[in-house]
Amino acid sequence: MTAKVYVTLKRGVLDPQGQAVAHALGRLGFAEAKDARIGKYIELTLDGGGSREEVEKRVDKMCRDLLANLVIEEYRFELVD
Amino acid sequence: MTAKVYVTLKRGVLDPQGQAVAHALGRLGFAEAKDARIGKYIELTLDGGGSREEVEKRVDKMCRDLLANLVIEEYRFELVD
Numbered sequence: 001m002t003a004k005v006y007v008t009l010k011r012g013v014l015d016p017q018g019q020a021v022a023h024a025l026g027r028l029g030f031a032e033a034k035d036a037r038i039g040k041y042i043e044l045t046l047d048g049g050g051s052r053e054e055v056e057k058r059v060d061k062m063c064r065d066l067l068a069n070l071v072i073e074e075y076r077f078e079l080v081d
Numbered sequence: 082m083t084a085k086v087y088v089t090l091k092r093g094v095l096d097p098q099g100q101a102v103a104h105a106l107g108r109l110g111f112a113e114a115k116d117a118r119i120g121k122y123i124e125l126t127l128d129g130g131g132s133r134e135e136v137e138k139r140v141d142k143m144c145r146d147l148l149a150n151l152v153i154e155e156y157r158f159e160l161v162d
Contacts, residue, residue, distance in 0.1 A: 006122050007122075008122065008124070018123075021123070021147070021148070022125075024147055025125075025143055025147060028143075028146055028147060030139065030142075030143055031128075031129075032127050032128045032129045032139065033125055033126070033127060033128075033143065034126045034127065034128045035125070035126035036123055036124065036125050036126070037123070037124045038121060038122070038123055039121070039122040039123070039124070040119060040120070040121065040122060041087050041088075041089065041119070041120040041121060041122040042099075042102070042117055042118070042119055042120070043089070043117065043118045043120070044103075044106075044114055044116070044117050045114070045115045045116040045117070046113050046114060046115065047112075047113045047114075047115045048112075048113045058111065058113065061111075062106055062109075062111055062114065065109055066102070066105055066106060066109060067102070
């Protein structure tokens with residue numbers, strides 16, 4: 001099973017990397033790019049069994065324990081067989 | 082309109098950051114996490130008009146020109162109104 005995890009900065013948290021990307025796009029002629037927010041996309045390969053509910057609980061704990069910094073980031077994930 | 086862009090390392094390209102995450106998950110008790118691949122998730126806020134096809138072409142060019150390094154990365158994106 002694969003877990004696709006998306007970690008993004010919370011609304012209101014400054015994103016200098018995103019600003020740099022938006023400015024660079026503007027300089028490259030993409031004036032329509034008004035804003036960019038950069039997050040992480042993590043693909044986890046999961047082994048072993050357990051029901052989908054159990055796996056969801058485990059991945060949720062992985063996000064809280066390691067993958068996301070809950071002070072400034074939020075996360076969501078989906079499980080793919 | 083918002084473009085959600087996913088940039089991932091091509092299959093076969095070494096991902097030391099992902100390996101570190103997989104090892105860390107193992108040490109934290111998540112033995113089922115066999116592998117992790119880390120990519121970027123970019124949310125672009127787009128202004129202005131144009132048909133969906135035109136916007137798709139522009140975002141594709143943004144990915145090729147700046148957002149992805151096509152030597153080692155691949156990308157996909159979706160447009161959300």
